[in-house]
Amino acid sequence: MSTTNNSLLAGSRIYVAGHRGLAGSAIVRRLQREGCESIVTMTRDELDLSDSVAVNEFFGDVRPEYVFLAAAKVGGILANNTYPADFIQENLAIQNNTMDAARHTGVKRLLFLGSSCIYPRDCPQPIREEYMLTGPLEATNRPYAVAKIAGIETCWALNRQYGTQYISAMPTNLYGPNDNYDLSTSHVLPALLRKMHEAKMSGASEVAVWGTGTVRREFLHSDDMADACVYLMNLPDAAYEPIVRSDTHAPLLNVGCGTDITVRELAELIRDVVGFEGRLVFDHSKPDGTPRKLLDVSRMDQLGWRAGISLRDGLEAVYAEYLRTASLSVARS
């Protein structure tokens, strides 16, 4: 984890949108470690970011100085395929309303979280930031990706037209505390962890893994992602200004660990961590998604940030937390 000597954030009022989610909760934890005492959070029931009137009122009342925009409608292949309209419309509304209100109320810096699915399906690997909008997107999450691309362009356009200081961080696949383990909407890592845990508990002999297992993916612990986001927001002007003032490069930074593994290797690692002794059966009838997605992290590297949590350590921590949460819900019922 990076340490921050001159924290811009420590004494400031910060709004973390989406604080109960995987990414937002990690950002709140990281800000608390930073010594931030004025962190504002709202659940979706308290503030629906797709409601522009409510968002304007909230920003007018609270006047945050820094905003981490980690609220979004998020899901795996199944959810994206089933609700494509919700994925594009809700995400466009959330980000437009938030950025618009932030601009009108003079927010100093805003960090918009996107996702690596903004890059073309078949772009060269590792993926550099400038590959955005250079080819067709993966069809299974195109509406979501288009909304995220629009968010990045909105940051850039606001910076150029109004002199705002908004940046976008594109994390690779995340995992960590508060992940989504609902099998109808979850991503590959939490879905496999849950399936293997349940198979172990029931004594099942096999677990089905979606797709061929040959596609490659990169995984980053959400605490590493949060560390990168805080690092970016804390950058001194001399390093931050060139990112938000460029006419040629979008204010966009990949956040990853720099290495990837196949879904088969991931499944085997999770099997090992969970202690499931049965077989893995690869269901070739299910979609694989993009063949490979490894982010080029040299821009973050040049800014002085690197991921620090190994996949094995991260998985062990996440499984321990999963067991704690599961035993708590059994104790409560």
Ligand SMILES: NC(=O)c1ccc[n+]([C@@H]2O[C@H](COP(=O)([O-])OP(=O)(O)OC[C@H]3O[C@@H](n4cnc5c(N)ncnc54)[C@H](OP(=O)(O)O)[C@@H]3O)[C@@H](O)[C@H]2O)c1
């Ligand atoms: N998970 C990943 O692997 C991953 C990877 C790369 C990038 N990201 C990015 O990180 C961001 C957050 O993802 P996540 O995985 O943390 O998602 P998540 O766990 O599903 O959390 C999403 C959060 O957004 C809030 N939210 C959704 N709709 C809202 C609305 N209309 N108004 C107010 N709040 C709303 C939810 O609030 P409630 O809890 O109150 O419902 C929730 O706290 C997204 O932009 C995503 O693209 C995620």
